[in-house]
Structures are given as C-alpha cells and as structure tokens.
Amino acid sequence: MSQLKKGAILSYVTIVLTNIVGLVLTPFIIEKLGDAEYGLYTLIGAFVGYISVLDFGLNNTIVRFVAKYRAEKDKRAEENFLGTTMLIYGIISLVVLFFGVLLYFNLDSIFSSSLTNTELEKAKVMFVILIFNLAITLPGGAFAAICSGYEHFVFPRAVNIGRYIFRSLMVVGLLMYGGDAVGLVILDTIMNILVISLNSFYVFKKLKVKFKFFQTELVLVKEIFSYSIWIFVFAVVQMFQWRSGQVILGVVTDTTTVAIYAIGIMLGTYYGAFASAINSVVLPKATKMVVNSETGESITNMMVKIGKPILLVLGLVLINFSLFGKKFIYLWVGDTYKEAWFIAVMIMLLMTVPLTQGFGNSILEADNKIRGKALLNLITMALGVLVGYFLAKDIGMNGMLYGILLGLFVNMIITNIYYVHFFNFKVIYFFKKLYAKFVFILLISLILGLMLNYVFKDITWMYFFVKVTLLSITYVYIVYLVFLNVEERKNVKKRLFK
Template sequence: MKINQLKGGAALSYINIFLTNIVGLFLTPFIIRSLGSAEYGLYTMIGALVGYMSVLDFGLNNTVIRYVAKYKANNDKKGEENFLAHSFIMYIFISILIGIIGTAIYFNLDKIYSETLSIEQMNMAKIMMSILILNLSISLPGGAFTGICYGYEEFILPKVVNIIRYVLRSVLVVAILVYGGDAIGLVVLDTILNLVVIFINIIIVFKILKVKIKMHKFNKSLFGDILKFSLWIFSFAIVHQLRWQFGQFIIGLYYSTSIVAIYAVGITLGNYYGSFSNAIASVFLPKAIQMTVKEIPQKELTDTFIKISRIILIVLLYILGAFVIVGKDFVFFWVGDEYHLAYYYALVIMIGLTPILSQGFANNILEAKNLMSYRGKLLLGLTISGTILSVFIAKRYGVMELIFTVVFFLLLERLIMIPYYKEKANLDMKRYYKEITPLFLATILITVLYVFLNSFLPEKNLYVFILVSFIYSITYIIVIQKIMTDYERSFLKKSIKKISATIYKK
C-alpha cells in the first residue's frame, strides 16, 4: 500500500506539473485578453500583496508533515494528537494576525497606491483584498490537513482532489470570463474552491485516516520546538516572496497596473522554467538525500551531484536556448505585442535561475547534514539587501533594472556558496564546473548560430516560428547527444520507455 501511495503520488505530481504548465500556457493569455492589461495587472498585484502574508504560516505546514510522520513511525498516537492540538493553537493566532495585518493594509490602500490607481481600480482592489484576506486566513490552517495526509503517506487522495480542483477552476474561469465576469469573480471562485478542497481534506483526515486532535498536556516547550524546526522553512519562504513577488508591489507604487501586468507575465514564464527543473529533481533528490547520511567518498558524492545537475541542465539549456531564439515570437503569439518587454524580463530571470535550479542537490546535502543556517542567513541577508536596493532602482530607473538587481544578488549567492559547498558539503566544485562547461558551450554555439540565421527570417510569422523551433530542437538533440554520458543516454532511454508505456496503457 505504501509503495502504491509513493508511486501514485509521484505520478500525480507529474500530472499536476503538466496540467499547471500546459493549461496555464493557454489560460493565461485568455485571462489577460478578457480582463485587459490594466485589470489583469491589478489582479496580480493585489494577489501578490496578499501573498506576502502567506509566509506568516512560519513553515508550519511542512513542520506538520515531518512531526506527524515522526509520531506515526514511533506509533505515538497520544503525542501526535497533542502536537496537532498545539499546532492548531498556533494556526488560530496566525489567522488572527493575518486578519489584523490585512485590515491595516485594507484601510491604507488609498495611501499606498494613491499615485497609480484610479477611484474605480481602488474600489475593485479593496473588494479583492478583503476576499483574499478571508481566503488566506482560512487556507493557511486548512493546509495543515493536507500536511497530515502527507505525514500519513496518503498522497493519492489529496493530489487527486488538487488536480480536480485545478481542472474545474480552469473550466469555471473560462465560463466566468466568457459571460462577462471580472477579476473579483476570479477571486471569489478561488476562495470557494479553496474552502471546498479544505472541507474534503478534513473528511479524509478524520473519516478515512481516523486522526484525532486532542490536547493531552499543554507544553510550552513544544511551541518552541515547532518554531525552531520551522525557522529556516520560514526564512526561505520570505526569500521567495521578496525575490519575485515583492517586485509587483514596488512596481505598483510607481507605475501603472498595465506595467505590473507585463512584469507578471515575465515572472510567470520564469516560474514555468523552474517547474521543469523541479519535475526532474524530484526523481533524484530522495535517493540523493539518503546518500548524504552515509560516509561516502567525495568522488562518489560529486559524481552524483554532476549526474543530477547535467540532466537538469540539458533540459534547462534547451529551453533557455529556444527562448533566446524564438522567445520574442512566442510572447507575441502567446499574449500579444504589448507584452514584448516580458520577453526580456523572463530571459534575465531564466539566466539568473539556471545555476540555482541545477544545483539543488548541493543544498540537499547541506540539509541532510543540518548545515542550512549559513545559506539561510546568506539568502536572507542578500535578498533583503537586494529588495531595499530594488525599491530605489525601480523608482529611479525602471522595471528591467529592478530585475537585473534581483538577478545580480541571485548570482552573488551562488558565487559565495562555492567554497562552502566544497568545504561543508564535500563537493569537488572545480570538477563540477569542468564537467558542466561543455553543455553551456554547446548551447551558446547553437544559440548564437540560430540567432544569426533567425535575423534573416521574418518576425511574427507562425510558420517560421514553428519551423525554427523544430529545426533548433533537432540540432540541439544531435549536438548534445554527442557530449552526453552513458548514464545520461540510459536515463533518456528509460524515461522515453516509461512515457511510452504510460501513453500505451492509457
């Protein structure tokens, strides 16, 4: 049963990634065209503003998973019930805190966006804000029930529910917008669906898993243990919010909602780029983490690091090269010519994310060795510094300069971490960079060649876009195949067989 849950959960994760990327690619331009640039920008801006408060869960959802799994493994039902009771007390305080902060922001929206929002936009923003605050104050504690399911290794039911929710949302979004709905309608829809999902997960937890939440003994120190465990998860959540989402707030202070919309499209493309890496990393990282708890030689550890990183890079560099070559046309066909700047925003973001996305294994080694505090402090310090600087950069220069600032601090963190990975994670970083360099050189050569050839072809032509994309893909496969290792070729063949078998079964 456990194996079926793990395999089923993994398969459903891939389905979810596929849906969110493919459906999102079609749904995003439809939403933009239906709402218009100004309203779409307002929709994403207010969503991001409320999203900043999501970090106030202090990493509790992940903590619930770890602690519930621990109590279950030890068959400590009483300890589990007591832990959950303490957790939900913390969730109550978090919901109250969100309500207080949200109310304060609500009554100050006029001051915050006095320079950029019209009276009509301000009224719409306040309605969306109030609904989203209610949504968040319920969703954060509601997420604990998903965490309990995962702690019990019940992956299939919650993931199926989430997939159904996503498909249903997509259909209803189209229906709402076709019949003249607006951004407020989308916010109401998301709130209703979140409540339904939480209700279903509550049924799974109490009726199927037979979980109980009961205070057996009040323990102050348990609150401290929970917060201590959640601290770095909380820190990384802050980093994620400040790194990308905070930009929408800054831009909204100085520029129109239409410009916020263009920035949001660039961020969306960057998120799609990252999701491909996460899909691949999830195959390897559980095994990789197990390796780190053993005393294995540096060579073997570095070999694994290089294997994982190269496979991720083969995929990422293909996407990055394709985006450099035909990305302008893609943005044009996807969301329209008025969003052409989103191409440049997304390109800079992708370049900045590439070294981070390809080196996830190194961070897992640090996590397994309980050495995350250094990187956590470094990330937090650099991100806060970058955020403060980006406020002045955005006001004085513009959106592109803001993105360059964020990416600069991203790459600076990678540079500073190199000696730390070598010393603490026991990785041969010199050999690592030597092994991945051929992939970068091959991609650069192919990309430069096609950019040059593409300059002689007409722009914004769908047939040319498809033809160039196809020929580039063939060229990339042929060239990269020449520098692939036997392991990478074997992995590719196995992956193709698994995909073919899945399609054949269907």
C-alpha cells in the same frame, strides 16, 4: 510504481498543465480584463502574498516531523504534534486577519498616487476576499503536508491537477459572461475550500490520522519553531524576491507597467517549476544520507545525479525561449508585453545553476543547518530589492529587474562557498560533470536556432511551432549522443523499446 515515482510524475504533469493553462489563459484574461485591471489583479495578489509568509514554514515542518514519528512508530507523539500545530495555525489565522484589517484601512495611503478611485475601490474588495482566502488556506495546507509525511504523494497531486482543469474552465466561463478581477478572486477562494475539503477527507478517512492535544509541551513548540523559522525565512525570501517588484512598480509607476513586469516574472518562475518536481521529493533521500554520515563526495555525486535530469529539462526550455521567446510573447499577449521577454530570459539564466543544486538545500535542511543559508538568502534578497527600488525610480521595471538579478548572482556565489564549508561540496567536480558537455550542447542548439530564425522569418503560430519542434528534436538527439553515458543510453533504449 512507488508513491515517490508516481508523485514525481504527477508533479511534472501538474507543472506542464499549469504552464500550458497559464500560457493559454493569460492572453484571454488580459483581453477580457484589459491591461490596467490585469495589472491591478496581479498587484493585489502580490500585496496579499506578503501576508501568506505567516505560515512560518509549518508545512515543511509537518512533513519532517510526521515522517520522523512514523519512522519511530510513535503514534501518540504524532497525534500530539499535529494537535499542537493546528493550535498554532489557529493563532496564525487570527494574526493574518489582524494584519489584513490593519492594511485594509491603509490601502488608500499606500496606493493613492498610482491607483484611480475606481481601481482603489475594486482593490479593497479583492483584498478582503484574499485575506479570508489566506486565513483558511494556511491551516488547510497542513493536510497536503500530512500526506507527504505519510509518503502518499498521489492523491493531493491528483486533486491539484483536477483543480487546475476545473478552474480553467470556470475562468473561461466567468470572463465570457462578463466577470471581472473580483470574480476571479472569488473563484480561487471557492476552489481552495474545495481542495482543502478533499485533502482533509483523505487524511481522516484513508490515512486514519488523528489530531489530539494531549499536553502542552513547550519543548515541542520550541523544536517546531527552531526548525520552521528558517523555512519561514526561505518563504519570505521567495515571496519578496518575486512579488516585491510588482508592489514597488505599482507604487512608483502604473498598473500597465506592473502587468508587463508580472508577465516576465511569471514566465521566469515557470522555468523554476520544472526543477521543483524533483527537488520537492528528495528530502527523505537527503535525510538518509545525513543519518548515514555520507561523505562530501557522495553528496556531490548525488547532486550531479539529481541535477542532470533537471538541467536537461531546463536547457530545453532555456534555448527555445531565448531564441523564439520574443515572437512567442508577441503572438501570445501582443506587442505591449515585448519587454517581458528580457525579464524572463535574465531570470532563467541566473536561476539555472541554483535550481540544479537544489539537493544541497535538502541536505542542509535534513541536517538542520539551514539557518545560515536562510540568512544568506534574506540578506541578498534585501540587497536586490533595495537596489531595484532605487533603480526603478529612474529606469522603471528594468531597474527593478537589475536589482533582483544582482541579489541572485551574489547569492549563487556565496551558496557554493557555503556548501563547500558545511558538507565538503566538490564544486569544481560538480560543474565539470554537469556543465562541461552541456555548454557544447547549448552552442550547437544556438547555431541551429539562429538558422531557423533566418529561414522562418514570418511571425505566425505555425512557424513558431515548426521552429520549436525542429530545435527540440535536435536538442534531445544531441543530449542522447553527447550528454548521457553508456549506461544511461542503455536505460533509455530499454524504456523505449521494452
């Protein structure tokens, strides 16, 4: 099995593990920390997250350029490029520390109306630790990017899996013995240092990569930033889109509201993670199609091919959570967080189409036409956050949600127009091939799910798992009969009964 396939499988293992660990640990963390401190923990994490976008998209740039130099067998250019990027990372870390110091001395004024004095003091401690964490994590992430550029996906993903398992055990032990939010931040910092150390060892010893700064090439620096700046804009959009609501609500409401909103956002973004396992490894394929000047029809067919497994996984999650999610949240973290269900469902619904079209972004990235899409994302995100800010003042977290959803919807519409313009995307064909039968599957699953809710009315974990199991089995069977074509059904039989 190739590194690509193994990497994709390990990505799914990581996603499933991350989601399970998150779902299991979150109620435990909330119970041990309390609603207010958990809200503070997520608030400061979101606040510091804004500074993390100072990566400027260099990780993606490293993957692209390392792969390019390897294809050209230009070792000297690769070494000089890596030496240049590490120099840039060193400057970025200093900038992060500078902004960290600047913000630290303004935390009192920023959160004076929403945090108590005790919460503010604890927030300052967490902020300092997280800034240090960020200053080392940004350049440290380059080693995982180098592995991807060398198409060695297995080791860094295996390390991540080990980190999730070990961190989970440490979190339980830490909180059982009286640890608090500050302790969790320290633990995460230690884990990041460990992961960076392992990845760097692999890069230097296994891949024999060298960082050499032969000469200052302003042309190279310009080329790096002309590509990475738009990846940076994408990162800014993602960061603000999901974290802005927590910070805004932290300013205009209270930490408990932030905690409820954070749970909804967490569940919604878990949904997106199921698509990332495939979307994160298709850039080489997109690059080949661009180099070979493939037609819009060929690209659309590839988008359908890649989008199909993504849609099937997302559909299974969406239908189960839509029908049984309220009861799950009640059993999971309690009635206080019941409003998180609506937040998560709405995010899942609006993210489904963009997630199945992720290969389109890879095409734009490979063809260096990502600028327009990045600007579109930035504008629609700003629109959503601005509308959400004003609505949040009157109707709280739902107002923030409506603003974000508006931005997502406008972005989805214009993105499809953008794809049509740049690579002749066959938009009607895409939706017909991918969604026509899928809507029928969802309707059948919805009817069955409503029946299961009527039969199993008690709110218990046993009834919850019974309903999820019965609906999931039915969903998979209907997908096999209705959604898969003859060739795909043959492949399924071959894999199951070989």
